[in-house]
Amino acid sequence: MAYRETEKMRQRKAMARQKIVDCTYACVSDGGFRSARITRIAALADVATGTIYRHFESREDLFAEVFRLATQREVDKVAEALATEGDVTARLEHALRQFAERAIRGPVMAWSLIAEPVDPKVEEERLKYRRAYAALFEGAIREGIQNQCIPDQDASQSSTCLVGAIAESLVGPLSPAQADGNVSIAAEDKDRLVNSIIRFCMQGLTGARN
Amino acid sequence: MAYRETEKMRQRKAMARQKIVDCTYACVSDGGFRSARITRIAALADVATGTIYRHFESREDLFAEVFRLATQREVDKVAEALATEGDVTARLEHALRQFAERAIRGPVMAWSLIAEPVDPKVEEERLKYRRAYAALFEGAIREGIQNQCIPDQDASQSSTCLVGAIAESLVGPLSPAQADGNVSIAAEDKDRLVNSIIRFCMQGLTGARN
DNA sequence: ACAAAGAATGAATATTGATTCACTATTTCC
DNA sequence: GGAAATAGTGAATCAATATTCATTCTTTGT
Structure with missing residues (x-):
């Protein structure tokens, strides 16, 4: 075996997730859910769009x-x-x-x-x-x-x-x-x-x- | 010259327009503006989608x-x-x-x-x-x-x-x-x-x- | 240092509808 | 009937985004 999930990684992941949530919150505060684009959220959170989908099933779930x-x-x-x-x-x-x-x-x-x-x-x-x-x-x-x-x-x-x-x-x-x-x-x-x-x-x- | 707009035609057009309006009203009553699709309105009114655009500039105008x-x-x-x-x-x-x-x-x-x-x-x-x-x-x-x-x-x-x-x-x-x-x-x-x-x-x- | 596993990436794809427009049909008048 | 004008058609196009996934990058344990 080689890679196993470690505490450090768990935390980093949690932080990334949190950042996505926070940026989504900011987007929604600005223009509502409808105008909160995944691309904009991703850009704000400084991750790729695909990354959002590793943390959330879908836009709707987020x-x-x-x-x-x-x-x-x-x-x-x-x-x-x-x-x-x-x-x-x-x-x-x-x-x-x-x-x-x-x-x-x-x-x-x-x-x-x-x-x-x-x-x-x-x-x-x-x-x-x-x-x-x-x-x-x-x-x-x-x-x-x-x-x-x-x-x-x-x-x-x-x-x-x-x-x-x-x-x-x-x-x-x-x-x-x-x-x-x-x-x-x-x-x-x-x-x-x-x-x-x-x-x-x-x-x-x-x-x-x- | 050959064709000129006649009263009969004017009336027929007005009726078609009215029918489109009525069917849109019905769609909106059913699910709101957002879910009122042009295709559905056209189907209800029994006209082609394109016809709607002869009577209205755009969906928004309708x-x-x-x-x-x-x-x-x-x-x-x-x-x-x-x-x-x-x-x-x-x-x-x-x-x-x-x-x-x-x-x-x-x-x-x-x-x-x-x-x-x-x-x-x-x-x-x-x-x-x-x-x-x-x-x-x-x-x-x-x-x-x-x-x-x-x-x-x-x-x-x-x-x-x-x-x-x-x-x-x-x-x-x-x-x-x-x-x-x-x-x-x-x-x-x-x-x-x-x-x-x-x-x-x-x-x-x-x-x-x- | 290396291999295995996972995480991240973002260009490509899929989806959903509005809108267009080349074509057909109808009406009118001679 | 036929030419001119207008009306109607609906498949093709366009646009805007969410979502995917083959590829690349990181981390981990030996």
Whole structure:
């Protein structure tokens, strides 16, 4: 025998794989999945196109993995915001703000995760992602209903409305950002936007104007 | 001279063109713009692929026209609902219901009009469509603010939230219409769904639980 | 240093559809 | 009927990318 897989090689391989994932993430952040070409990813990662296929079965599989990682990051942030101390409505508001602000910071990625049409394997990941969100928001809304901070309602349906209102507000205006070379919005506009959305959402949830 | 365009021919041509438009509409209703292949449209319309190019500059132009027609139809319905007698909130509620019910009836088309990524020329039409909606809802919200049925708020932003909440509920991946093998939902479920969305939206707008 | 095994390469291939265009068919008018 | 003009056809072409695979380069153990 001559060659056997060694620790050093395993690590080098893992690093190459990671670099491919990172560069794919960068490409997607820039123009969405659809415009992320294998050749561009390969060039960025400084490997040959063929190399990508030693690490991933197909473009679709690579994308599914990148999607999974990206969403995990987002969902974690929201979960974190919901897990703080305080009453349910405050925590929900905090979580919505987190969601909205992150989407504004990375509008193309937000659009890709929420709305861009993707291949079946990626769509499957998206379903899990939506379910994770739904579960988080729903849980909080249920808790709110229980201790009467929030009037009785279909928690699952309301959480869908929350996501929709935010997504449309952020992704709608910002997704043509890929078309024109859209510049990012000014900080005070961003704040007004986020506050406006949150007011609508919290009011839709609780009926309370604050 | 020998041949000159005659009325009969003009009509026949117009009919062929109309048939192409109709079949494109059908294809889009079925699977969105992206999956509407020229070959399939041609087959449906019972013409050769080349014929389509005698009536339209390109696939994109054909799609732009179909988009324009489809949205005109939708916007007209909402405008109609808003133009009835009664107080603003009742009319807004009526319009939202119209919007939601139509989207449920044709979820794929609704998704195509609202969220599917499309080519630039079609995107341009979508912008007009959004503006038309924004103008309609906004106008009503402004009117409501003026005569104090609705608290002061960013009318344009609120109208975006309305569209988003409905769109996500009806055409998002978690919507009942898509989740199961898109068998149409039962009438009473549909009603509950629409009522639930509308409650959220009206409450988001007015803060009033009814 | 060498042979065996694996990893990387990237030009060539495959695929998927839109679009073209040389040709055929139809309509019109004499 | 026949010539001129236009309409319709659909196989061939083109374009844009994902994917393959024969070849080259690296690593490893003796």
